[in-house]
Amino acid sequence: MTVKHATFTLERVYSVPPEQVFAAWSDPAAKAGWFTVPGGGHSLDFRVGGREVTTGPPDDGKRMVFEARYEDIAENERIVYAGTLSANDVLATVSVTTVLLEAEADGTRLTLIEQGTFLDGHEEPSWREQGTGDWLDKLGETLAR
Template structure:
């Protein structure tokens, strides 16, 4: 089987206002136990590999198998961290061992009267058979931000 070699690019910006102080929203990313509590696909995935190294140059890994589905692998490197202000990562995704994309994502934390305005900006390059996957990436990120909102509302820390 011949794979058509092609690239596609997709970018998106998602903004959410969370009724929690910046420090609380920040800690949901910066503290491993808190991130484990909301990150990922929840019960839809069987966790496999996990690594967490929150520092500039540090790497995160999240791998899991969707029930009756593919193995998803996320590997991120932190390129910039300014406490309570921003996190910038580059990350790669694989599906069943096939490299599907490389992305740059910036996460911004802004105090507002009601809590925190969180902005996620991402630009991705999708490879070969995954060239049309940009809308799915945005939808997946929306799901993560919903999970973050539920986690923050739960009061767990």
């Protein structure tokens, strides 16, 4: 039985205003377009106390489930959620994530800070940081369209 704790911070600058970035997080259809994997499931109840559930495709051999509860939302400025990631019903991580949106020049600076507890080697902090960076890049591609 092992426990690793890790915190990472990622920043991205997008060439759209904070309202547009916030909408990409808060609208279920928009978020599904950049946050989910092909063939996976997604539901989003974007409000304080609301839940988000994302699942991997059923044919990947692992039943991956990410569940989040929104703890704080300041429209166009801040999103805070607590989440868990499980694979085949085995808890891999528990985390708290803060997303900050700040107007900058002609766009938005997004700062994401994640504080995670990684259990029994089921996921490594570096994997989570890489995956989170990948979907922030996908968000940027979506916003650029």
